[in-house]
Amino acid sequence: MSTPFDPFQESVAWVADTGFFIACGRQQNNKYAALERFAAQNDLTFVIPQRVYAELGGAPDRSTPGQTPINSALDAGWVRIAAEPDYANSTVSRVMDDIRSYIARSSNRAEDQIEKADTALGAVAATLLESGDARYVCVVTTDTDAGEGTVAALAANGFEGRIQFRDGFELINKIT
Structure with missing residues (x-):
């Protein structure tokens, strides 16, 4: 077993899921403000898969007029959308298949019932690591x-x- 890395060092990408941002709420919510401060204080940018962005972009009527919370975070620069992973890349596809199988086994669900956004976290992480864009990845999700x-x-x-x-829930509790 290797020694855990410090997630606040350079060359660590923080990849986050939908549930994490939903748990923080709207821009006026103290959890959202705490997450924005956390990102600024630690000089980090959360990377989200395009599937996560699509899931988060559909609630403008419950947000600041004309602006969803995720778009505010993107505009402020503490969140960015990852490029679409190369699904033909054998490492990316194996990682996604392995995640799907793991979730199915641990949750007693059929593999075809696993959300694609869950496997997209691994696809983005694998892409960042394999390309050298990040030396390490810290995945933040509310789905254990x-x-x-x-x-x-x-x-x-x-x-x-x-x-x-x-x-993600523990991180939110820690920073608020």
């Missing part, structure tokens, strides 16, 4: 099965010791 599955899948595909899972 998805977080643990992402770590297991990336470790099994050559990225052991370079991936961590942070429970």
Whole structure:
């Protein structure tokens, strides 16, 4: 077993899921403000898969007029949308398959019922690690099965010791 890396060092990408941002609420919410401060204080940018952005972009009527919380975060620069992963890349596709299988086993669901956004976290992480755009990845999700599955899948595909899972609910509680 390798020594855990410091998620606040340079060359760590923070990849986040839909539930994490939903748990923070609107811009006026103290959790959202705390998350924005956390990102600024630690000089980090959350990377979200395009599927996560699509899931988060559909609630403008419950947000600041004309602006969803995720778009405000993008405009402020503490969130960015990852490029679409290359699904033909064998590492990316293996990681996604492994995550889907892990979640299915741990949650007793059929693999075809696993949300594509859950496997997209691993696809983005694998892409960042394989390309050298990040030395390490910290995956933040409110779905324990998805977080643990992402770590297991990336470790099994050559990225052991370079991936961590942070429970999104615990992080929110810690920073608020």
